[in-house]
Each structure stands twice: as C-alpha cells, then as structure tokens.
Amino acid sequence: xxxxxxxxxxxxxxxxxxxxxxxxxxxxxxxxxxxxxxxxxxxxxxxxxxxxxxxxxxxxxxxxxxxxxxxxxxxxxxxxxxxxxxxxxxxxxxxxxxxxxxxxxxxxxxxxxxxxxxxxxxxxxxxxxxxxxxxxxxxxxxxxxxxxxxxxxxxxxxxxxxxxxxxxxxxxxxxxxxxxxxxxxxxxxxxxxxxxxxxxxxxxxxxxxxxxxxxxxxxxxxxxxxxxxxxxxxxxxxxxxxxxxxxxxxxxxxxxxxxxxxxxxxxxxxxxxxxxxxxxxxxxxxxxxxxxxxxxxxxxxxxxxxxxxxxxxxxxxxxxxxxxxxxxxxxxxxxxxxxxxxxxxxxxxxxxxxxxxxxxxxxxxxxx
Numbered sequence: 001x002x003x004x005x006x007x008x009x010x011x012x013x014x015x016x017x018x019x020x021x022x023x024x025x026x027x028x029x030x031x032x033x034x035x036x037x038x039x040x041x042x043x044x045x046x047x048x049x050x051x052x053x054x055x056x057x058x059x060x061x062x063x064x065x066x067x068x069x070x071x072x073x074x075x076x077x078x079x080x081x082x083x084x085x086x087x088x089x090x091x092x093x094x095x096x097x098x099x100x101x102x103x104x105x106x107x108x109x110x111x112x113x114x115x116x117x118x119x120x121x122x123x124x125x126x127x128x129x130x131x132x133x134x135x136x137x138x139x140x141x142x143x144x145x146x147x148x149x150x151x152x153x154x155x156x157x158x159x160x161x162x163x164x165x166x167x168x169x170x171x172x173x174x175x176x177x178x179x180x181x182x183x184x185x186x187x188x189x190x191x192x193x194x195x196x197x198x199x200x201x202x203x204x205x206x207x208x209x210x211x212x213x214x215x216x217x218x219x220x221x222x223x224x225x226x227x228x229x230x231x232x233x234x235x236x237x238x239x240x241x242x243x244x245x246x247x248x249x250x251x252x253x254x255x256x257x258x259x260x261x262x263x264x265x266x267x268x269x270x271x272x273x274x275x276x277x278x279x280x281x282x283x284x285x286x287x288x289x290x291x292x293x294x295x296x297x298x299x300x301x302x303x304x305x306x307x308x309x310x311x312x313x314x315x316x317x318x319x320x321x322x323x324x325x326x327x328x329x330x331x332x333x334x335x336x337x338x339x340x341x342x343x344x345x346x347x348x349x350x351x352x353x354x355x356x357x358x359x360x361x362x363x364x365x366x367x368x
Contacts, residue, residue: 038146045154051077053158054101056132057125057166061103064124068117070105073202074343077101079306083343085205094343095306096266099174106202113195113218114188122181126167133159174266183228192220193229200236204346209353210236211243212346231263238274243350245357251278269299270309277313280321281358289321304334308342308351311335315355319362332359 055077062075074083079095096102103125107116136156140149169179184191196217203213213236223230234257241250254275257263263271276292293300304310311331319328335355342348 034146038150042150042154045151046158049151049155049158051100053129053132053155053162054078056159057129057162058101058103060124060126060128061121062105062124064127065103065105065121068120069108070121071108071202073104073106073198073205075101075103081343083205085345086207090340092343093306093341099266104198104201107195107198109199110195111218113220114191116191116195118184118191118194119181122177122184123167126163126177129159129163129166132156133163171264175264187227187229189220189223189227190229192218193223193227193232196220196236197229197232201344204344207345207349209243209346209350210239211350214240228262231257231260231267234260235267235271238271239350242274242354245354247278247281251275251282254278269296272296273300273310273313277316280313280316286321293317306341308335308338308348311338312351312355316358319358328359 058075058077062072066072072084074081076082076094076096078100079093081092081094083090083092105121107113110116133156136152136159140153140156144152166176167178168176169182170176171179175183180194184194200210200213200217203216204210208216217236220233223233234253238250238253238257241247241253254271257271258268258275272292273296276289276296279289279292300310300313304314311334315328315331315335318324318331332355335351339348342351
C-alpha cells in the first residue's frame with residue numbers, strides 16, 4: 001500500500017468499524033428500550049477495556065513466539081515496560097509514539113535465519129484477540145443481564161477492533177502484524193533483516209553498545225530495491241557510526257534513510273532528529289540547523305521526557321549550537337539520570353559515551 005494513502009485508508013477503515021459498531025449498538029438499545037444510562041455504561045466499559053485488550057494482544061505475541069523458540073526480551077503496554085536484562089526482570093518507563101504496546105522476543109541464534117518460524121510470533125496477537133472477542137461475545141447471546149452483558153460486549157468489540165486493525169495490511173502509523181506477515185512470507189531477505197534487528201536489540205539489552213554488536217551480527221549482504229525491511233540494516237549502521245563518533249558518515253546514512261521509500265513513518269522524525277544532531281556536531285550552516293530544529297521542535301519537546309537520544313540532541317544543540325552551558329548541563333544530567341528507565345543498558349552506555357565525548361571536546365567544565 002502506498003505510504004501516502006495508507007493514513008487515509010487507515011482512518012477510513014477505523015471510522016467504518018467504529019461507525020458500524022455504534023450503529024448496531026444504537027439499534028439494539030433502541031429496539032429493546034434500554035435507558036440512556038446503559039449507553040454511558042457501555043462507553044465507560046469500552047474505554048476502560050482498551051488497555052486490557054492491548055495486554056491480550058501483546059500476550060498473544062509472547063506466548064506464540066515463545067512456543068516457537070523465541071526468548072523473552074520486553075513487554076510494553078503504554079509507557080510501562082517489563083524488560084529482561086541478563087535474566088533479571090526490570091520495570092521501566094518508555095513509549096513509542098503511534099503504538100499502544102509491544103512485545104519483543106529474541107530469536108534463537110542460527111546460520112539460517114530465513115528458516116526461523118515467524119508467522120505464529122507475528123500473528124499471535126491477533127489470534128488471541130480473536131479468541132477473546134469470540135469468548136466475550138458468546139455469553140451475550142444469552143439472557144445474562146445488562147450489568148454483565150454490556151462489559152462483555154464492550155470487551156468483544158475492543159478485541160475485534162484490535163484484531164481488524166492489526167490483521168489488515170496497513171503501514172501507518174506502524175506496519176501492522178498482517179502486513180509484516182505478508183512481507184516476511186514473500187521475502188527471505190526481509191526475514192534475515194528482521195532476525196538481525198531482534199538479535200541486535202537483544203545484544204543492547206545485554207549491555208553491548210551498538211558498535212560492539214557489529215562483530216556479533218551476521219552479514220546478509222545488501223538489500224535489493226524491493227526489500228521492505230532493508231532500511232533496518234542502515235538504521236543499525238547509523239547507531240554504530242554514532243557510537244564510534246563517526247558523525248559525518250552517520251549524516252550520510254540519515255540522508256539515505258530519509259530517501260528510502262520503504263521506511264516506516266514512525267521512524268522518520270527520529271531519523272530527522274539524528275540528521276539534525278549530525279549537522280550540529282559537524283558544524284553545518286547555522287540557518288539550516290535552526291530551520292530543521294524549528295521544524296522538529298514540537299516533536300523534540302514532546303519526546304525528551306522518555307527518549308535519551310533526544311536528550312543527547314538537546315545537549316548538542318545547547319552545548320555546541322547555542323553555546324548555552326547551563327542549559328546543556330541540564331540535559332547532560334537528565335540523560336545521566338535515565339540509567340534505570342532507558343529500555344536497554346547498551347543504548348544508555350552508548351548515549352552517555354557520545355554526550356561525554358562532546359562535552360569533553362567542547363566544554364570540559366560543563367558537568368561538575
């Protein structure tokens with residue numbers, strides 16, 4: 001699906017599903033003479049049961065993935081994350097805009113990643129939503145009383161929505177489970193690329209920095225122009241270059257990623273932020289830097305609370321571009337305080353190494 005039309009199609013399908021659900025509910029209530037207070041009760045139940053349906057969806061990924069040999073890495077609902085750090089379960093806070101949850105598993109190490117099972121892991125969420133939707137809807141066919149029937153109907157609708165909006169092959173705001181499954185079914189290279197992404201994330205969780213993972217990830221060659229997940233390799237390369245302070249080369253990778261037609265929308269603003277960071281560090285034209293910062297300002301300020309890479313960007317912006325030592329010091333300490341909340345320890349160490357490198361190079365007295 002064309003990424004320019006995907007947001008429109010996603011919105012239209014969401015409205016159709018919501019409108020159909022509302023129509024049939026209103027019809028049922030009117031035909032049975034049900035008071036308005038029960039409509040409010042239904043809406044309250046529907047809102048409250050949104051996150052339980054997300055939990056079920058992510059549990060579906062986890063259960064089916066682990067059945068097929070994957071190992072648990074992290075489980076996120078909203079901004080709450082349970083992460084596996086070297087065998088210890090840690091509670092952290094992190095969020096990914098455009099997503100309600102995420103379950104990441106580590107595939108077993110193999111020389112033939114294209115042969116690893118992937119369908120159950122990717123479709124486990126929608127399968128469990130479908131099971132819960134059916135299980136919640138069936139009692140509603142009987143006379144069980146509105147007090148119980150309404151929350152069951154709301155839960156059935158929530159799980160049905162999660163099923164439909166994740167099984168349909170959308171790429172907006174993130175690639176859905178259905179779309180991923182179709183891509184992986186067709187392309188061996190994309191199965192290899194996804195394997196590398198998951199292995200890479202697992203290594204970060206073990207405490208390795210991006211550059212340290214380079215020798216531990218297999219070389220699968222260059223993606224062809226039809227590869228949907230080939231950009232994953234460039235994103236990993238980007239953070240490996242940043243970790244090695246090779247900022248000029250990282251800037252080139254950012255430009256390549258921004259011109260990649262397959263990259264998911266959710267990553268574009270992050271890459272633009274990395275491009276801005278590289279331009280600041282490399283001393284590019286000030287008007288170009290300020291314009292790019294102004295374009296990204298709302299996203300930067302809304303993301304700085306949970307993103308250590310955004311704190312690194314803001315440190316560089318104030319330290320190097322604005323020459324504001326006191327403000328840079330705030331972001332240095334704020335990043336430093338993210339040790340327990342950063343989802344992967346390797347990512348934290350990499351980000352702090354970059355920040356320390358910059359302040360040592362520019363202002364030795366910035367952090368007392």
